[in-house]
Amino acid sequence: MTLHKKTRSSRLPLAVTLIAAAFISSFLIATVSNKGSDYWVINDPISPGHQLSASDVSLAHFNLDSSGQFYMGDQVEPIGMIATRSMGTGEIIGSTDLTSAIDAMSTSAVPISVRSVDVATGLSIGEDVDIYWVLDTQNGEDSMDPILILGGVALLSYDDGGKNFGGDIGLSVAVEETQVLRLLSATTLGRLVVIRSHV
Secondary structure (H helix, E strand, O other): OHHHHHHHHHHHHHHHHHHHHHHHHHHHHHHHHOOOEEEEEEOOOEOOOOEOOHHHEEEEEEOOHHHHHHEOEOOOOOOOOEEOOOEOOOOEOEOOOEEOHHHHOOEEEEEEEEEHHHEOOOOOOOOEEEEEEEOOOOOOOOOOOOEEEEEEEEEEEEEOOOHHHOOEEEEEEEEEHHHHHHHHHHOOOOEEEEEEOOO
16 A cells, blocks of 8 residues: 555656646747747738739748848838839738839830731749840941940830731830930930840
8 A cells, every 4th residue: 555655656746847847848849839020911902003002911930040131120110112013912021122112203104016927935014024125227337236225124024916917016114214215315326135134
């Protein structure tokens, strides 16, 4: 009888220790799993130049570790800011994906018409393009090297309706106001070639 009581009493500290260890481990697991921060994500697809409203964004919890510095956390208020590129549903907003409305005002949407053979294939809205000016030689004139008119401008719209007939393609690009005249002047003579900035 005495031996049975001793055995039961010696098991009691072990049982208490195991229960305490289970509680501590579950607390640590919960703490590690909740590590991270809240970041802004896109609710519905948006295009460059779109001004964000409250329905466009929401907060979601992510554990991005050191990568979190490249994304927009809950300490920043994105509502009212302007998108600088296309973003899809559920995409985390990067720190360079939005700009203030004041900065966006200095950018204009400029429409241009380009021959279908002078536009890189597979362009998509929101990507950056480079625009070159090319002067075709006639009657034995000296040739001129192509000139980069604008580099890394965002493609806002792309209408390739005339592509099948070998006609022109209508594009709209986001251009700083100080560069609008430079681009439009290049359309008066020669032709424009639109290529991808990064392949």
